[in-house]
Amino acid sequence: MHSFTHIALAGALCLAWAGTAAAQQAPQAQEGAGPGASEPLVINGCPIWPYTRCPGADLRHANLVGKNLAGADLRGADLTRADLRGANLSAADLEGANLTGARMSKASAANTDFKNARFIGTDLESARLMRSDFSGAVFDGASLEMARLNHAWFVGTRFIATDLQEAKFVATNLTNAVFEGNHILYTLVAESELGGCKGCRPDWR
Amino acid sequence: MQTLHFWKLLARTGIAVAAIFALNAQAVERVAPQVDTSALPAQAATWQEPNPLRGNAQAIAIGQSAFNQSCARCHGQDANGSRSPAPDLRRMGRGCKRIQDEALRQRCQADSDAFFIKSVRYGKQKFGIVHMPPWEDVISPELAWALRSFVENTPAR
Numbered sequence: 501m502h503s504f505t506h507i508a509l510a511g512a513l514c515l516a517w518a519g520t521a522a523a524q525q526a527p528q529a530q531e532g533a534g535p536g537a538s539e540p541l542v543i544n545g546c547p548i549w550p551y552t553r554c555p556g557a558d559l560r561h562a563n564l565v566g567k568n569l570a571g572a573d574l575r576g577a578d579l580t581r582a583d584l585r586g587a588n589l590s591a592a593d594l595e596g597a598n599l600t601g602a603r604m605s606k607a608s609a610a611n612t613d614f615k616n617a618r619f620i621g622t623d624l625e626s627a628r629l630m631r632s633d634f635s636g637a638v639f640d641g642a643s644l645e646m647a648r649l650n651h652a653w654f655v656g657t658r659f660i661a662t663d664l665q666e667a668k669f670v671a672t673n674l675t676n677a678v679f680e681g682n683h684i685l686y687t688l689v690a691e692s693e694l695g696g697c698k699g700c701r702p703d704w705r
Numbered sequence: 706m707q708t709l710h711f712w713k714l715l716a717r718t719g720i721a722v723a724a725i726f727a728l729n730a731q732a733v734e735r736v737a738p739q740v741d742t743s744a745l746p747a748q749a750a751t752w753q754e755p756n757p758l759r760g761n762a763q764a765i766a767i768g769q770s771a772f773n774q775s776c777a778r779c780h781g782q783d784a785n786g787s788r789s790p791a792p793d794l795r796r797m798g799r800g801c802k803r804i805q806d807e808a809l810r811q812r813c814q815a816d817s818d819a820f821f822i823k824s825v826r827y828g829k830q831k832f833g834i835v836h837m838p839p840w841e842d843v844i845s846p847e848l849a850w851a852l853r854s855f856v857e858n859t860p861a862r
Contacts, residue, residue, distance in 0.1 A: 539806060540813070549800060549813055551820040571820045611831065631831060653832060673832075 541567070546577075550588075659699075674700060736778075737843050738771035742851070749847040752826065754818035755811065758850040759857075768855025771848055779837070784859045791837065795861035797821060818853060825849045 540547050543562050546554035551571040560580045564587050572592040579594075581601040589609040600620040608628045616636040625645045635655035643663040653673040661681045669689040679699030689704040745764055749757040758764035772784060779791035786793030798817025804810040826849070828839035840849070 540804060540809065542809075547809060547812065547816075549816070551798070551816040553816050553819065633832070651832075 735838050735840065735843050736775050738774040738848070740767050740771045740774070740848065742767060742845060742848050745847045745851065749850050750845065752822055752846045752849075754822060755815040756818045756850050756853050756857075758847070758854045759814070761851075761854055764847075764851040764854045765858050766855075767848070768851035768853070771844070772852055772855055775840075775844070776852065784856050793861065794821075794856045795859050798857060799861070821853050821856075822846075822849055825852070 540549050542548070544558045546552065546557040546559060548564060548567050548569065550568050551573075552569065553573040554577060555573055555575040557574060557577045559574075559582050560578050562579070562582045564582055564584045566586045567584075568588045569592055570588050570590045572589070574592060574594045574597055576596045577594065578598045579602050580598055582599070582603070584602055584604045584607050586606045587604070587608070589607060589612050591611045592609070593613045594617055595613050595615045597614070597617045599622050600618055602619075602622045604627050605623050605625040606627060607624070609632055610628055610630045612629070612632040614632055614634045614637050617634070617638075619637060619639045619642045621640070622642040624647050625643050627644075627647045629647055629649050629652055631651045632649075633653045634657050635653050636657065637654075638658045638660075639662045640658070640660045641662065644667040645663050646666040646668075648668050649672055650668060650670045651672065652669075654669075654675075654677045655673055656676045656678075657674075658678045659680070659682050660678075663683045664687045665683055665685045667687050669687070669692055671690070672692045674689075674692050674694050674697045676696040677694075677698070677700070679697070682699075684701070689700075692704070694700045694705055745758065745761075745767065749764075751757065769783065772780075773782060777783070779789060780786050780794055781789035781791075784793075784795050786795065797820075798814055801810055801813035801817060804813055824837065825844070826839060826841040828835065829837035844852075
């Protein structure tokens with residue numbers, strides 16, 4: 501019984517040590533570049549913090565889950581296959597950014613500039629996109645399922661083979677927008693400007 | 706009876722529309738703050754970040770006075786934006802202070818400063834709606850930096 505207690509104690513100590521070591525290593529692995537635990541993530545010279553200025557940054561495949569990039573200048577940035585789930589992009593500037601294959605479900609991007617951005621196969625499920633500007637953007641094979649798009653602008657925006665189920669286009673500007681081959685089920689389009697829109701359903705007017 | 710009801714409704718609608726227009730006119734009105742900035746260093750007369758007046762006690766006092774004269778209407782008295790229509794500015798760039806690497810910390814603060822000063826200079830306009838008017842021709846760069854110094858030194862409770 502006595503030796504059993506010693507073995508059990510030794511085992512517990514080993515587990516505790518392993519746990520502490522793992523806990524000490526984990527923050528560094530997550531935080532990235534800096535030596536200290538509080539140092540911010542820096543990817544290809546672009547620091548990940550609110551208001552960061554990284555126009556044209558290479559952020560392909562970047563893990564940006566839950567990161568705060570509010571007010572960031574990411575004009576023309578390449579965010580191909582970046583993971584932005586739950587990230588905050590409110591009031592950021594992503595004009596001309598490439599978001600091909602990016603994961604943006606539940607992201608907050610209210611009042612964000614997405615003019616001429618590319619959303620090819622992008623997952624925007626349940627994203628908050630109110631008052632954002634998507635003019636000239638391309639949604640090709642993307643998912644906007646249950647996305648909130650109230651008061652957003654889509655002047656000349658293309659929606660091709662995109663999932664628009666339960667997407668909320670309330671009080672939006674869809675002037676000269678193009679809809680083709682999309683999945684439209686319980687999509688809410690109300691009080692919106694539809695002048696010159698191609699593929700807009702008659703019951704949206 | 707129905708005609709009377711119609712005129713009453715029309716009058717109420719008219720009052721409501723007039724009130725909305727009055728509020729909108731108030732929202733974009735710019736009040737130039739009456740403060741003496743002569744004590745501020747001359748090198749602060751630039752729009753270039755980082756904030757040249759960071760931590761300057763005199764600038765913080767001047768910034769507080771100017772803020773309460775011109776900005777408090779939307780951003781809250783003494784920058785307490787917790788119950789204000791416009792964003793609470795006190796946390797803007799606060800996370801930068803925790804960064805240990807000096808070069809990174811300065812870059813982080815400069816990024817926040819740039820966003821702040823751009824918002825002050827050019828205002829906030831979206832889809833033709835003016836949410837905040839531009840202040841570039843109303844306040845000087847040194848006063849804008851004094852405002853920034855005050856805001857970032859005000860604790861967010």
